[in-house]
Amino acid sequence: MLKQLTRWTALAIAVTLPLSANAHRAWMLPSTTVVSGDNAWISVDAAVANDLFYFEHHPLVLEGIGQPPQRADGNARPRAANRLVITAPDGEEVAAQNGHVGKYRSVFDVEITQKGTYKLAVAGAPRYFARYQENGEERRWMGELADVGDALPANAQDVQVSQMESRMEVFVTSGEPTDSVFAPTGQGLELQPITHPNDLFATETAEFVFLLDGKPAAGVEVNVIPGGIRHRDGLNDIRQTTDADGKVAFTWPSAGFWWLEAKVVQEDGVQAPLTQRRATYSATLEVMAP
């Protein structure tokens, strides 16, 4: 059984940013999601920043893309690299090109040679995170699940061990949208389109199903936020919760790039030493003007 927590803590984002203590959003922003013609390319920004979609904090460092920045902090704990996987309509993996890491963003290009829908995904194996009190002080730990017993001191109190999974996706279509890239992996939280994510139009309603470990997941909190936060007062987000069939529907009030985040927190039925499992899914969606 899934237990729904309403708080959107720093940890939700820490899934894609394993060691970030702050609640920062991580996202990819494609130059476009709908292309025509034969010689199509897209360029993508990847950043860690709260404002959507302004790069102002850190680049989203991706394995094999550009030169990762040198960490000035010698004590920084090792960070597992995020791996970007680009899947073409025929199922083949495509390499990103022209990668670069700047102060605030990573940038890469994708050549769109096939007709159909491509998927850009940053997801990985589950990560394990512990929080505990030691002599009245809050402590954190991150590592392999097998090591948690040895890593925590004997006098650790209020121990919480979380398994965290995340998936971040962008979809791009050349010509007619196709569905091949939506075959679920069966791990973590995933999106199954009823409405194709490259066929979104303002004033229309889009429906998606969320799967947890390949099965429709009820009670998943799904939040969408329009980009352009810096130039308005309100967040203007829309919050929905998946129904018994895992389905959620959004009627887009305006065109533009939207950020979608879905999250599920499970406390019942997790195996010791875990006390909690958190799975998040995020996507940058382009909503077209009608």
Add this chain to the structure above:
Amino acid sequence: MRTWFLLPLAAFAAHASAAEMTVSVEVPRLAVAEYHRPYVAIWIENGEGHVADLSVWYDLKLQDNEGEKWLKDMRQWWRRSGRSLALPADGLSGATRPVGEHSLTFPADHSALAALKPGDYQLVVEAAREVGGRELVRLPFSWPVADQTEHQVSGKTELGNISLNIQP
């Protein structure tokens, strides 16, 4: 003698193919520093959506079909039809047109009209211009008609007068 015999047949044939549709689209003159001829798509919809394409004007001359890159800017046409077509398409693709009125006549045996069932439709014209704007105009009509019928509407920005003349 032979000619005389064939005359009634010719008259019958002429009558049978008299039904036709003439679409006139005005590309307006715009006071802009940088002007490019608009991409224009003309198609027929009914209450359920796209029925048939009539014409698509885009840059056919660029090397490597580079002109197709901007077809998606006619975003409703691209969604309704363009993205599923192999372009250029015979009888559909045409070059962009200059400022002025452009008249297109579609005879009853044109593939779009031959398959058109009696009912209520909309003629849809969508224009998108490089470094300019985009506009979509709809013109309702019924098909077929008993008498000659004229419909007209005006675009506001990227399109001028749109008229539709249907012959019975």
